[in-house]
Amino acid sequence: MLYLFDLVLLVVIVLLAWRSLNDADLFRGTVSFIALGLLIAVAWVRLRAPDVALAEAAVGSGLTGALILSALVRMRRRGRDAPRPNHAGGAIPRRLIGVLLLALFLCLCGAMLRLAQWPEGLTETALAELPASGVSNPVTAVLLNYRSYDTLLEVAVLLLAIVGVWSLRRAEWPGDVRESYPLLMPLLRIVLPTLVLAAAYVLWIGTSKPGGAFQGGALAGGAFVLMLLGGFGRRALRHRYRMRVALSCGLLVFIAASVGTMLLTGEILRYPAGFAGHWILAIEAAALISIACTLGLLYLGGRPEEAGDGTPVNRSVNGSKNGSMGR
């Protein structure tokens, strides 16, 4: 029964993947992609990876889909050449690609299926050290203790993304939807605080159960996006200095924690014994703020500038490429 479920799930996943990439209409493709993300999250649950499933549903499917959809809308609106239908033609003959990739597929399957006798992985080691790690969720222990250095660099990637987006162009504010959807505002007034609370909860629970800064950050980031859609917060974004601090506080706190732990224990990010949980929570809290802001502002797709503030979207070509025009 479960086998059948898996089979159907995976077949649908593969078909959706094909569809999302090859559908003649990009919009439908993107919608397929979002659905694909949700199904993949289900697959993660099947594979006993609830932390990943949460992250996938919130970030991989939801936010990515939202980003692509809004970009698609903007590109179509701008487009002198509307996105051409499917099969625009590639650089390399398709048949050749097909043959090569088929070979690759077979090689991959062969290699991966042959890994029949594998070592145990690091489960036992990770579990053995769990009591000393300060948290009881093993995934959080890996992310913020065993391999916290990866996470530090990952938070740096988030900052880099926002610096990059801001360096590229000025934001085009989403059109004001308040008038077309009168019910939106009351709804948002309820949903937004709930989401923020949920984010805090997910962060908190992450120490012991599935959840954590990224999942919480994604929720809060979603709230941020809704806020932007609802037209809130434009005034808040005017305080660009505060915004920048919020975006960077995760990384700054993480770096400070690295230096602090190094001074205290002699090793970077080796938390003082007995206080690991506190350090982790502090880092996660700061990271959550930065992650939420970053994801929200990625959705905006540019730097929020005073010039664009309050006025509707600057739809001209000029307005969209402004800052990047230096030489």
Added chain:
Amino acid sequence: MTPQGLLLVGILLSSFVPGVMIFFLKERSHGLRTGLNLLGAVVKLVLVGVLVVNVYQGRSFSLTLEFLPGLPFALGADANSLLFVTLSAFLWLWTTLYAIGYLEDSAHRSRFFGFFSLCVTATIGVALSANLVTFLMFYELLTVSTLPLVIHRGTREAMQGGIRYLAYTLTGGAILLLAVVWIQDLLGPVAFQQRGVLDAVVDSHRTELQLLFLLFMLGIGVKAALVPLHGWLPRAMVAPAPVSALLHAVAVVKAGAFGIVRIVYDVYGVESAARLDVLQPLAILASVTIIYGSIRALFQDELKKRLAFSTVSQVSYIVLGTAILGPVATIGGLVHLIHQGIMKITLFFGAGNYAETLGIHRVSEMNGVGRRMPWTTAAFTIGALGMIGVPPVAGYISKWYLQKGAVLAGEEWVALVLGASSLLNAAYFLPILYRAWFLSPPERWPAEHHFGRWETNWMLLVPPLVTAALVVLAGVLAESPFSPLAWAKLIAAQEYGP
């Protein structure tokens, strides 16, 4: 660093430092540039003098620096290098003076003199290098620092000449690099002083060593302008006259000839080379070059081109002397390294004077030039007679030793080559002298300049007179203890010594 080492470095730096400083001078600071140039040249000459005296008294000079893993950067002063160092340092002084006079008021002088100084640094480095990799380093530096001089004028023709020069010499350099790496692989680091390193492997690696010799000759033969690798030399004539003087008499061609001397005597050793049967082909190639260059020279109307083909021919005398087994031929070859240098530089100074003063570039325009410019023409005449080999001028000494050496070595056919060459030399130089002295001058020279009381700028006049005097002295006083001949005999004695 020992004081001995410091002296060697000082000799190199005496042109390198002024050269680098000159690069950054403003174009208009003429006085400072001239001062630096002459100061460097004089200091270098003095230091070389000190070196020669000390070596003569039996002190040895060497310097090693860490360079590549297992392979140092090494300088040293043996008899061979002194011969070349002295020639270069001495002619460098006069060429500098000449160049200052020649380039008065032209553009880009800082750049020019900067590279000029680097060029001589490289030449001195070639002379002083004590192992193959150091030699290679300065050899390539020479290529690179000469290029800007060749293309100095910035004309299309100059560019083409420069590109051809670069193509030939860098290809040669790459081949030389291959040979150097290869021989290092075979023998370990090859220092010039240790002779006979090859003896042990001559029989076991015969073909490999023959091939290596070929590579060395291909690599170095480009600069020595051996036929068929000479193609760049006549094209490089587009350079200003002092550069031509430098290329032909002091630096590039000489470095090539000197390199062949080094390879045959100090890397292979004459005996090993003879056992490998590589000298005979080299002698033939040199002979072909001698005849070919002379014949081509015969048909050139452009004066500098005629001189250029003459160089192709004359430099191979040195190679020929090296390729013939026996001390006498060696003496002939080595002494010609000096003699050819001073004779050819005199000729180029003369040609430059004609061009700069009267606008004469072609032999056919030289009618009666001896009456307008008697001093220059006198110097030119001495140089030309030397080239032909008229006694008692310097060229005669070289040819005499070469001839005798060939006969002693049982290579009589070389005597024929030398005789033919002398005839050809006479055939392309005598008509010039005849025109200059005995035909009547035209009513107007192509582009005449006047320079006060002398026939031309004094800075252009003094150098050819000095070098012409040397040409005579080297011939007349050949048997004196400080003559080039005496030095060549010393080297030959070492090479063939016990």
Added chain:
Amino acid sequence: MSHAGSFASMILAPLAAATLAFIFPRLGRWLAFGTAGAVSIAFARLTRLLLDGGVQVHRVGGWGAPLGIDLRADGLAVFMLLITTAIGAAVMLYALRYFNARRSPAEGHQERYFWPLFLLLWSALNALLLSTDIFNLYVTLELLGFSAVLLIALDGRRAALTAALRYLFVSLSASLLYLLGVAIVYTRCATVDLTLLATRAQPGFPLTIAIALMTGGLLVKSALIPGHFWLPPAHANAPAPVSALLSALVVKGSFYIMLRLWFEAFPGLITPAAGNLLGGLGAAAVIWGALNALFQKRLKLLVAYSTVAQLGYLFLLFPLAAGHEGRFTAWSGGLVFLASHACAKAAMFLSAGNVVRARGGRDEIAHLEGMSSLQPISTFAFGLAGLSLIGLPPSGGFAGKWLLLRAGLAAGQGWWVAVILIGSLLAAAYVARVLVHGFTRAPVPGPARPNSPLMEWTALALAILAAGMGFLSVWLTDLLQVGAPAILIPPAGGAP
């Protein structure tokens, strides 16, 4: 404790400075200046520790591999850090004057974002060089790739943005291939630590595929033919200091990971055929890149294609360092060549930037008349850097080629020798092409806009470093000996 501070300043100082530069844009240049100082001091201390006490390992979080992530400074890492520090500092100085907010608002925008991006790139590089964890290397690769893409895009023109986007696509897909390889390796060996992998890796189909995937991804990132297509437009259209960083350092990052994988983690799994394949592609790159460079019309494209060619030389290291003799010679040769190319290419892009900037953005080679008299220092720097690319002594390029040639002859693989020599001649041809045009007389001293002396002299300093690096080659080789992969040193007798 002694080395922890050095590791931390290497990675965290630029990271913190980048964050602060983002929050306080006006402080960007001062933060960069301070970072250069901090990184230099950390580098000096790390070198001292290495030379006195051998390889330094820092266990981040105190766990140690396989559970934790290790940082390690061995000879190779310090060697690469040396290059990174030197060029990073030089580019920093150059950029102080290159972007000037007072000149135009556009430049103000560039300046504002250049510093955080530059500092992030720097920390990514340092993190990459010090990491021994192949998953952590994936994260650093992404950090490096993103910052590189964004720095290119800073130029703002159409060509630059298009090139940046193409580079981003290529870089992302290559990273995913790499990550897939990491996944297989982790499953097979239960660790992602390079040192542990060396003991745990067993030959077999899965690991072969994993190595192939990782190598493939890294090859594309290091622009080896046929994965080179993205490089010329990206490097040629970026702002000058960025081009210098990209060509000198960024492409070398992925090459460095390849070295770690092939010679440290999986030396037993590499067949000679695989080495020869890489060598063959490298040889093709040497020739193809140089030929392309020779026929470019634009100066910066010429320099960029030259990078394609010069990167090819680095890959000759793979067959030669796996030969039966002269392995360490080849290894050190390739790396000395890498160092010298980094300095020379940075100098070349910076001086080309000076020349192009003085001409108001025009960079057609045919219009370089009078370059040698209008921008003498930059021309000189370009020429000196060219000497190193050609491989004339005493440049580092010469030292590197010399060692590679020795290794080639020692291993009896003469065909690589031919490639090296022909490549040198082609390099000479394209360098000479620029210089010869630069020596033609300027009709009129054009409307040149003078460059800051700092920009000119930075380029020259790097060029001198490259041209004289041969004299450092012994020191560099000794440095590389510290903790060199065991496979390079044959058990009987040392390296030649």
Added chain:
Amino acid sequence: MMYFDDRLYLIAGAALITIGLYALLAHRHFLRRILALNVMGSGVFMVLITYSARTAGSIPDPVPHAMVITGIVVSICATGLALVLAECVQALTGRTELSDERETSEHTGARPDTSDEQHQDQSP
């Protein structure tokens, strides 16, 4: 431990990677390529997660889970950057596909028509 057939998941992962790679090579529209990269990424993640679930321990191996979470965050950053960059390119070229290499290497054409906009945009 719940039963599942890991081979199915591995094949599905390989299929996602291959499909993504195919779309990346075959399509030129920016958005399709970005989607393709995401699909490819999901494939890689699926391989990692499947392996972690296969390990014999009482719970799945948490290390690959952490890696995948890192990977997901990196992918959304990449997606965000690529989208904005793509929009910039579209704004400048009016196209939603990467033009030929030859076109991109000639930059001079872009300059005249952008110079005045630049001032306009940048003036505060």
